[in-house]
Amino acid sequence: MNPLQNRFHSFSFYEEILDRIHEGIHVINENGRTVVYNRKMTELESMSKQDVLGKPLLEIFQFPNGQESTLLLALRTGQEYRNIRQTYYNDKGKKITTINHTFPIYEQGKIVGAVEIANDVTKIERFIRGTILEQEKNPTRFTFQDIIGKSDAIREIIENAKRAARTTSSVLVVGETGTGKELFVQSIHHASASTAAPFISQNCAALPDSLIEGLLFGTVRGAFTGAVERPGLFEQAEGGTLFLDEINSLSLHLQAKLLRAIQERMIRRIGDTKDRPIHVRIIAAINEDPVEAISNNHLRKDLFYRLGVVTLFIPPLRQRKEDIPELVQYFIAKYNDLFQMNVKQINQNVLKFLMEYDWPGNVRELQHMVEGAMNLMLDDEGEIQLSHLPIRHSQRISIKNSNQLEQQIFPENSLPENSLAELQQVQPIDHENLTLQAQMKRFETSYIQHVLETCHYNISKAAKELGISRQSLQYRIRKLKLQNPNNPANSGEH
16 A cells, blocks of 8 residues: 555545545546545446545546546646546446546655546536526526515515415515515516416516507517517516516506506507407516505506505515615625625624615615625625725714714703604694695695504504505505504504
8 A cells, every 4th residue: 555545544534524525536546546536426427436446547437539537647747737627437338527626646756646626517517508498488586585584574575475476466566676576576476376487577667668569569560660570578478477667657558558458368469450368467566656656647547456456565675674684694695606705794883884774775775785895895804894885875974973972072962862852742843844745745644643543553444444455554654654652663563
């Protein structure tokens, strides 16, 4: 037994370690005989250790077309070979393809062996091909498992969305920009019986009406100059889901045509004379309050009623701040993989700022903030600091810290919180300086609060009294920040 083999066998725990790693390890001595052959290598090459250990490499494996084993090549030349793709056969004639890192082993300046670290490229390529085919068949990539958060607000919406996935009814997803509306839409499609059918997505604000109509309903040759025979998105989504984002950006004329298509389950291509039946589930999204959209003539009332068979109000990030730590860790892990970094955590002062920030851009803004911070970090830094945040935020923190220091130095300039609340209650309001929108919001807040008090904060009863759905009332309670004085922590949840 040569010195290299003696070294490995004198430490039996080495074999245990090698058998637990995910790469194949194959070591030969200076005579080309195998001295180390780990468990992963037996799986890659469909061989047992007894079949390989102690035997010359070329007695066990065959290399086609005069190719030389990278192990023997490293042993003979003393050179290192990285990322070499190699195809060969075992003694049973099975074809094996691996990506190898191979290098010689020296002892006292003399080559005493060679080691090969192998990865199974066959499985990798098969996985990639399967992934590409799956994406071509169904371009969605999000499921309910991808939705991050354990807050009551987000879990309630997830449960409602899962229930909606069981049917083919239309769904309207309401939420501010950046809340993750498409995440829910794709999850509903994946959880539905039509998961294998097409999923077609279109942002209605991305194109002018002159183009979006043809895109939705299709065209026939000669309908207008340059028109060709082309199916629209409704036909392309046949049997599956058509997601129309920012539906409120469509003109009222197009909304009327859309309503007809949904109600009659028929569409007519531009320039055509016949109707075509469609079997498509419509999921639409809107980034403003539907009631306000209707009032501002951004959304037809009848289309809202038709689309909103199920209405999901996605809570903004400021209403589920308890999810921020988990979201941050998810984004750190994501960009660690993407940037090949090793960031572990965020500084507690940064976390405090994130928990106090109002998040007008919602989860998307949080994601971009984490990405931007990691772009400014050095390779050896493992914690996101305040200095890594975008300058507009780091400056805001500096000003806030200065104000807090001033309050500590001059405490007489500040009022106790309860005194300030009492002062606000008795302070008269200059109605002449309030806009109509502000006056309406004030009245809405006051009226809903009055009805809630009358109904003893029973949400179902108050919603019936107001003539709106329970979910719509909960949305307004959160939006207007109404609280149950008897139980403020659970306001709007019972």
